Amino acid sequence: MRVGIVCPYSYDVPGGVQFHVRDLAEALMARGHEVGVLIAADEDTEIPPYMTSAGSSIPLRFNGSVARLSFGPLVATKVRRWLDQGDFDILHLHEPVTPSLSLLALWNATGPTVATFHTSMVRSRALQMVSPLVRPALEKIDARIAVSEDARRTLIDHLGGDAVVIPNGVYVEPFRVAQPDARFTGTPQAPTIAFLGRLDEPRKGLPVLVGAVREVVTRIPGARFLVAGRGDAGRDAAIAELGDFARHVEFLGGISDDDKAALLTSADVYVAPQTGGESFGIVLVEAMSAGTCVVASDLGAFRRVLDEGEAGVLFRTGDSADLARTLLEILADDERRAAVAARGEHAVRRYDWSVVTDEVLTVYEMVLAASNATVRVDEAQGGRGRLFDVEGSGS
Incomplete structure (x- = not known):
């Protein structure tokens, strides 16, 4: 299976989401899958070989912390190029409503898409303001994951919809x-x-x-x-x-x-x-x-x-x-x-990655199976679509 993972935050000052993305990518590769990660990083920041940098980021204060985000026309072009070259079977976006790489990738996504929501907050004016703008894009997501019940509740309260809870992993x-x-x-x-x-x-x-x-x-x-x-x-x-x-x-x-x-x-x-x-x-x-x-x-x-x-x-x-x-x-x-x-x-x-990876792969397989069924229906009706071979994508 070819998996594309997008992280919205910069690797220059890595935190919980960046480490989660890194560890998930390596856990999937250890299972034999091909993984590419898109992330923001300065030219002098050392990143693993499976990561692709979308360029530098801008620090913005959000939720009591400083998030380093990457956005704009040039970045959007890099995101589209990465998606085209990756030809991924499944796209996994983290924090897809954050105005950064994941949102850009969601706007350009055309295949099976999974999203993980990490943020937890009781009330957010920013999320309330952005919600009407991103809801149409969120409909492109085939499956939603929340890293905790708190993150799931934030998603439900601010953006609508639900998610399966799969916790952060630890080795x-x-x-x-x-x-x-x-x-x-x-x-x-x-x-x-x-x-x-x-x-x-x-x-x-x-x-x-x-x-x-x-x-x-x-x-x-x-x-x-x-x-x-x-x-x-x-x-x-x-x-x-x-x-x-x-x-x-x-x-x-x-x-x-x-x-x-x-x-x-x-x-x-x-x-x-x-x-x-x-x-x-x-x-x-x-x-x-x-x-x-x-x-x-x-x-x-x-x-x-x-x-x-x-x-x-x-x-x-x-x-x-x-x-x-x-x-x-x-x-x-x-x-x-x-x-x-x-x-x-x-x-x-x-919380061990051996358990968490199994749960994430189960979500991937369900999304691919649904996509496979949809494509077969389209073809039967004379339409065109990409066929995802679920049985052949497990390695």
Whole structure:
């Protein structure tokens, strides 16, 4: 099967959607399928060989974050050329209503099309405004996927229609077998609490974590907070807010995938203090895969990933005092912390790419089967259409 995947966001500063697209492409290729990915990227940005760059992008603030999008007549020409050259059996668009590559590809799509929706938000004026403009294009989509119930609800409320829920995938094994690193490993007197995320995006929750440091360190003087992620402005603001307590927080900057796995498997607790705009929570699944106890804000998406608090510990969103209380309780209870981590390790199996890829391929096969049936009807009526050989496309 020839699969074309389109990512609306730039690979220059990759995030959850970009990693999802990359991992899905590689999981499909591991099954023997041919995959091409269209994505925005600057000339000096290194991208995998199966990716094609549509050029540079423009940063725009959206949903509490900065999205780097690519649009315009020149980009549209590149999208059409990529589609023509790819001759894909199926086209898989991510965030197709975002004014970027996926929307351009949707406008030009002529064959079987699947779309994945990642965004979660309670109310969006932008989506409400764009909805009448994109609804006709959305009718070209043969199957819709949402990465969570929250993303599905956003789709239903703002754009209409429904979707099957297939979660984000994680390669569980690399995190499961990662070895502890002495740099990140704590002791009973000096436990380590880890955080990963963009430091200059308030919704990622660094200010909430910073607000809990004083209380935790007052009770556990040796506690170390390991903060990984880019964003100089957020780091500097955190240091200023911490004052003398800044010495208990180690800012690691951007880290490699190997270091991320080592950090997660070494820490006593992983904290996810996000305040909103999360449709899933991939880093929670990564921490659970590493066998680390997760403490997370009680956002709907996080509650569902953590089985309503069975596979992780929840605190009130945005409440630094409640986060501090929760951390102190879980750090003081080794038996409970181990039990929560064990339940997390069991729960993540459903998010492994081996499972998720099967579910995505099932959607592809249903779409191709429906397209095949439609083409046969058209031909029987004297029309013309492309015949998709479902049986011959499974490798």
